[in-house]
Every structure is written in C-alpha cells, then in structure tokens.
Amino acid sequence: MxxxxxxxxxxxxxxxxxxxxxxxxxxxxxxxxxxxxxxxxxxxxxxxxxxxxxxxxxxxxxxxxxxxxxxxxxRPSVAVSENLAATDGALDSVEHRDELRRALATLPPLQRTVLVLGFLDGADDEEIASLLHRRPATIRSLRHRALRSLRRDLRIDELRSLDRAADLQETP
Amino acid sequence: MTEKLEELLATEFRDGPYELLVDADRLTATARRRRSRRTATTAAAAVCGVALAATAGVGLVNVFDPGPGTVQSASSAAATSPVPAPSTVAPQRVGADGVRLGDAVMRGLPAEAKLVDAGVTAGRPSTAVLPRTGDRAVLSVPAGGSAQTELAVVVGAEDRPGLPGVPDPQDWFGSLGGAQALLTVDDSAETTYLTMNTPAGRRWHLAATGPDAAARLDLIRSGGGGPGPPRGVTRRRRRARPHRVGGRRDGHRRLIHPRRPPVPARAGPATPASWGASHVIRATRIAAHPTTNRSAAATPASSPGATTIAAAQNTQARATTPQETTLPPSKHPQGAPGRRTRNTVV
Missing domain, CATH: 1.10.1740 (Rna Polymerase Sigma Factor; Chain: A)
Incomplete structure (x- = not known):
C-alpha cells in the first residue's frame, strides 16, 4: 500500500x-x-x-x-555550463541568459541553493535558514556573495551599457 | 542593477529550460532497488559489527581467562571433563605390574591394581581432565578401607588439554630419560596429574583420583617413573643419601631400611624381547615405596622396584637390560646401606 x-x-x-x-x-x-x-x-x-x-x-x-x-x-564534479536552448528570440536575452547560466554554474551549491529558494520559492531568510539549518545572517551573507559573484561574472558594466542603449533606442 | 539581476534570476529559475525528462517507473524502480541495497548494506554492516564485537569480547575474555594451560584452582572442582571417546584398542594386562595400551606398555603398577572395564568408565563422566583421543586405560587401586584410587592413563593423544591444579615439580623428573614432565595437584578435584613427553615423541597423560594425596602421588610415580638413571647411560652411579631419598611435600620421608639385604645383580633382559624397545623410560627405586615393595615382592620375575614405561614401537631397537648391583659396604665408612646403582646395557 x-x-x-x-x-x-x-x-x-x-x-x-x-x-x-x-x-x-x-x-x-x-x-x-x-x-x-x-x-x-x-x-x-x-x-x-x-x-x-x-x-x-x-x-x-x-x-x-x-x-x-x-x-x-x-563528490568530484566539474562545473560545466550547458548550452540550454533559448526560449525567446531576442539575441540580447539569449546572450544574457547564457552568461547568467554560466555564472550560475560557477556558484557553490550552497549559494545556488539559497538563490533558488529565495527567487524560485519566494522564501525569506528565516525560512531558508530553517530549511538549511543555517542562521539568517548566514543566508544573507551567502546571498550577498552569490549576487556579487554573478555581477562580476556578468560584466555588469556591459549590461548597464546595453540597458542604457536599449533605453535610448526605446526613447523616441 | 541589483533589481535587474534579481529579476533575471527569478525569470531564469521560473521560466528557464530546466525540463528534465525522467521516466517515473524507471525512477521508482531504481529508487526501490537502491533502497533495498542500502537496507542490505546496513544489515550486513550491523552483522559485521556484532561479529567483530563478539570476537573482541571473546578475545578480551581470553585475555583475562587463565586458560587451560595455566593453573586453575577453584573452578576445576566443579568442572567435569566430557566422557572420553572409547579407545579402539582395549587395554590389556601384561604380567602382574604392566598394562598394554596399543603399542605402548606401562610397567611398575601395583599388583593389586585392577583394570577397570572400558564400558564402565565410558558411561560416567570423569572429574579428571583427560585428552579426548589416544589409547587409554583406567586402573583402580585400593587405598585402604573402601577408598579407591583410580589411575587413568592415556597415551598417544592428539589433543593436549591443560592440567588443572598447582604444579608440583618432583625431584625424580630428572631421571625420566630426558622426558619432559609436568605434575600438578588439584586438591579440589582430588586428582593428581602427570603429563610426559618422551624423547621418542610419545605423550603420556596420567591422572590419579582419590582421597589420599600421598597415595595418588605414589600411584602416579609408580606409573610415571621414579628415581633412576636416564636412558642410555652405562653403569651410572647415583649418589645416594643414606637416610633420606627424595623429598615429598607432604612431609613424609621415605627411609631406607638400614638392614635391608643387598639385592643381587640380575642378568638377562628385564622385559620380553617383544617389549624391548628403544623408547624406554626407566627408573630404579633406591628406596621403594611400600606399595612398590609389595609389587616387587609379588613379581620377582620383573625388575624389583623398577618402574618402566616401555613402548614397543621399534622392535629392532637396542635391547635394554637393567641391572642392579650393590656396592661393597667398605665404601660406606659409616656403615650405611649399600648404594644401589643400575647397570644399563645398551
């Protein structure tokens, strides 16, 4: 049964x-x-x-x-970013998402799990801390480090310039 | 930009192409197989742990346990050895003072010793610790009144059980023809043990059980050997002490009768030719115990007072002829009785 x-x-x-x-x-x-x-x-x-x-x-x-x-x-593992199929046709979005996935693949499992629990499940720091048996401050620190690493890998300056260019193009 | 990155992450996790095609049936079957394997591994590890713990516990107990080869004082009284396996060859009396066990012969037994039927001994557990294998014989000797002293003899046993009791080295161990002997006294079980390893490779186990410790020791000595020259020594004189020979721990001293007539030298083989063997442990009593004296008087044909364990393994071996002579009294300035020596012709 x-x-x-x-x-x-x-x-x-x-x-x-x-x-x-x-x-x-x-x-x-x-x-x-x-x-x-x-x-x-x-x-x-x-x-x-x-x-x-x-x-x-x-x-x-x-x-x-x-x-x-x-x-x-x-376990020995090698972070290999996969070439996931693009779901939208925008070239910039594809490039951004590919870079984002590559950057996510370099994150440690704990930082990635904190991001997933926060941005996919919408759990706050206390819930994540309770779930992972960590302190809320530890969760905040882990999230901060993960976002900083992603910002560095995603070349935020280029993204910012691209965003500005896009904004300028959209502005009549 | 932080908000932009967070939006990207939320979109990525929510709408990203993270579709994983997995067969549910295959996945559950694999999970169930792994689960059973993990259970079996856990059970096997538990069994191994229990086995290791049991082994370690037994080893720890053995460390603190004296073991069968060491001295056992109190526990041996209650312990009873299992019923020994019946010998394939029934023991036979040889002459008046001997008994044959297989191809080995033990001599020097008291004349009143009676061979106990193997069927009687097989049915009752013995308090004496004896080997399980080997040719064996049980003899009963009256020890005064209704008391009986029982002598169990085992020869050629493969197993070597430890001897219970307190070791009691005897001074006649050195005259056993090079045999290694160990005698222990287990007063709680009223048993005296003697084990001997002869140079020929034969192993004897003797156990005398009875209420009288002195009678047990005498019976053991009559069966195991007494003072005398080792085998192969030609005309070796034993330096006798005039008034006391041999020491006994029970305080009893065997005295030499001052007017004992000299024993004439006896020529000829002491044992039949079929018993003549090289594996002879012989001992000549300088002052025979009364029990042995009776035996010697009753069997004048045999060597008087001599105790011999003869093994007829090698019939082509050298014949042995023990002879006893008495030195002239002139060599004893104090008028001590003549020293009896032994002339062994090899």
Missing part, C-alpha cells in the same frame, strides 16, 4: 520535482542523481511524509538539503 501510494505520488509530482532538481543542481546528470537520492530518502520515510500532508514540499526540502550536504560536496 505504501509503495503504491509512493509510486502514484512520483508519477504525479515528478515533472515539478525534476525541474526543481535541475534548477538546484544546474546540471542534467547531477539533477538526475539528486532526484534519485531524494526519492530514495523519501521512500524510506514515506509513511511519515504521507502523514505530514505535504509530500512535495517534503521532497523539495530533502533535495535542498541533499544538494548542500557535505557528502555530495565531497
């Missing part, structure tokens, strides 16, 4: 969980591993997760903690 319910849950929630794992990991293969590890853990505690009533949130929490866990950080 428990296995059947878990299978049904996986079938229903897999698309969202897979995307969440991909966003957290930033790599396709790492995302598959992260998703599988999280599901293995969730299977072991499925009776408790089912009683909690929010299995999706529970699994996402497992994913976030697994992504920043010490054991996963010990």
């Amino acid at each position: 428990t296995d059947t319910t878990f299978d049904e849950f996986v079938r229903q929630a897999l698309p969202g969980l897979a995307r969440y794992a991909y966003v957290l990991a930033g790599d396709r293969h790492a995302a598959e591993d992260l998703l599988q590890d999280s599901l293995v853990r969730a299977m072991g505690a499925w009776s408790r997760i089912r009683q909690d009533g929010n299995p999706v949130g529970y699994v996402k929490t497992i994913m976030a903690r697994t992504n920043v866990s010490w054991w996963r950080r010990r």
